[in-house]
Amino acid sequence: MADLSLDTITNVARDAFYVSVGAGVIAFQKLQVQRVELTETLCTQLDDAKGRIDEAKGHIDDAKGTAEKSFEQVADLVEDRVKLVEERLAAMEGRLETILAQFEGKLPEQARDLVKQARELVGIAA
Numbered sequence: 001m002a003d004l005s006l007d008t009i010t011n012v013a014r015d016a017f018y019v020s021v022g023a024g025v026i027a028f029q030k031l032q033v034q035r036v037e038l039t040e041t042l043c044t045q046l047d048d049a050k051g052r053i054d055e056a057k058g059h060i061d062d063a064k065g066t067a068e069k070s071f072e073q074v075a076d077l078v079e080d081r082v083k084l085v086e087e088r089l090a091a092m093e094g095r096l097e098t099i100l101a102q103f104e105g106k107l108p109e110q111a112r113d114l115v116k117q118a119r120e121l122v123g124i125a126a
Contacts, residue, residue, distance in 0.1 A: 010111045016103065017115050021122055024096050031085050038081050042074050 049070045056062070104115050 006108060006110065009108060010114065013103070013107050013111045013115060014118070017100070017118055020096060020100060020103075021118075024092065027092055028089065031089060035081070035085055038078070042078060045074060046071070 049067050053064070053067055100115075100119065104112055104119075107115060
């Protein structure tokens with residue numbers, strides 16, 4: 001087995017940490033994009049429902065009941081999607097924390113201190 005210098009181990013550890021953090025950030029950004037797209041879709045659906053109400057002024061009571069039901073369905077859908085996003089983010093954060101903790105535990109003390117400082121900075125930035 002080849003001898004690894006402390007600098008090499010530290011560089012590999014730092015690179016692995018940055019890759020892990022980067023993957024987490026990318027996953028979070030993808031979830032944010034999905035949330036924005038869902039919001040836009042829901043807004044479009046709500047606007048469409050409002051347009052149907054305007055066209056059906058003669059049947060406003062029926063249209064109002066339909067809109068309320070649609071709004072409730074949209075609200076339920078939004079709530080479900082937000083919960084799903086929150087659950088996925090929490091699970092991803094938990095997995096990332098576990099992996100980083102395992103990884104950090106295997107590092108030499110000096111490298112472990114660097115990783116700890118980097119994690120603290122990421123925590124402050126978030």
